[in-house]
Amino acid sequence: RKEVEQDPGPFNVPEGATVAFNCTYSNSASQSFFWYRQDCRKEPKLLMSVYSSGNEDGRFTAQLNRASQYISLLIRDSKLSDSATYLCVVKQDMRFGAGTRLTVKP
Amino acid sequence: DTGVSQDPRHKITKRGQNVTFRCDPISEHNRLYWYRQTLGQGPEFLTYFQNEAQLEKSRLLSDRFSAERPKGSFSTLEIQRTEQGDSAMYLCASSPTLNTEAFFGQGTRLTVV
Numbered sequence: 001r002k003e004v005e006q007d008p009g010p011f012n013v014p015e016g017a018t019v020a021f022n023c024t025y026s027n028s029a030s031q032s033f034f035w036y037r038q039d040c041r042k043e044p045k046l047l048m049s050v051y052s053s054g055n056e057d058g059r060f061t062a063q064l065n066r067a068s069q070y071i072s073l074l075i076r077d078s079k080l081s082d083s084a085t086y087l088c089v090v091k092q093d094m095r096f097g098a099g100t101r102l103t104v105k106p
Numbered sequence: 107d108t109g110v111s112q113d114p115r116h117k118i119t120k121r122g123q124n125v126t127f128r129c130d131p132i133s134e135h136n137r138l139y140w141y142r143q144t145l146g147q148g149p150e151f152l153t154y155f156q157n158e159a160q161l162e163k164s165r166l167l168s169d170r171f172s173a174e175r176p177k178g179s180f181s182t183l184e185i186q187r188t189e190q191g192d193s194a195m196y197l198c199a200s201s202p203t204l205n206t207e208a209f210f211g212q213g214t215r216l217t218v219v
Contacts, residue, residue: 006148031205032204032205032206034207042212043197043210043211043212043213044149044197044210045210046207046208046209049207087148087149089208091204091205091206091207091208092204092205093151094139094151094154094199094208095151096141096148096149096150096151097148098147098148099147099148
C-alpha cells in the first residue's frame with residue numbers, strides 16, 4: 001500500500017460547482033497534514049494546513065478523519081482559477097500523493 | 107528574495123555525464139528535502155536532511171545519486187552517469203521544524219539527451 005493515496009481524477013467541473021478530494025494515508029502515527037496546489041510546470045505551493053478539528057479558508061475546507069486515516073479538501077463555488085493539481089502530504093514522512101487534477105470549465 | 111532557491115533552473119546534458127544541482131533553503135530552516143517529479147505524477151521523495159545529517163534516503167535514490175548538506179545550509183544533489191530516465195524536475199523544499207509546512211524552490215528541470 002502506498003504511503004499516501006489520492007483520488008486519481010481528473011475532475012472536470014463547471015464554474016460554481018462544489019468538488020471534494022480525498023487522500024488516505026497509511027501511517028497512523030501521522031500528526032501533520034497539508035494540501036498543496038501545483039500549477040502546470042510550477043512548484044507546489046501550500047494551500048492550507050489540515051487541523052484535527054477541521055479548518056476553513058474562504059471557499060476551501062479541509063478535514064481530517066483519523067479513524068479512517070484520510071484527509072479531505074472541499075472547494076465550494078469553483079472558479080476557473082482553481083484549475084490545478086492538488087497534492088496532499090503527510091508532513092512527518094513528507095510523502096506526497098500523486099495529485100488530483102482539477103479543471104474548472106466555464 | 108528569502109525563498110528557497112535552486113540552481114540551475116534548467117539543465118540539458120548528454121547521457122553518461124554527471125550533473126550537480128544546488129539548493130539554498132530558507133535561512134534557519136533546518137530540514138531540507140529533495141524530490142523528483144515527472145509529468146503527471148506527484149513529487150517522489152528522494153532524501154532529506156536535518157541540518158547536515160542525511161536522515162532518510164529513498165530506495166529510488168540509486169547509487170548514481172548522492173546528496174550532501176555539508177554545513178547544514180545549502181545542499182547539492184549529484185547524479186552520476188545520467189540516463190534518459192533521469193529526465194525530470196528536481197525539487198527542493200525546506201521547513202523549520204518537523205510539523206510545519208515546507209516551502210519549495212522552483213525546481214531544476216533536467217533533460218538527458
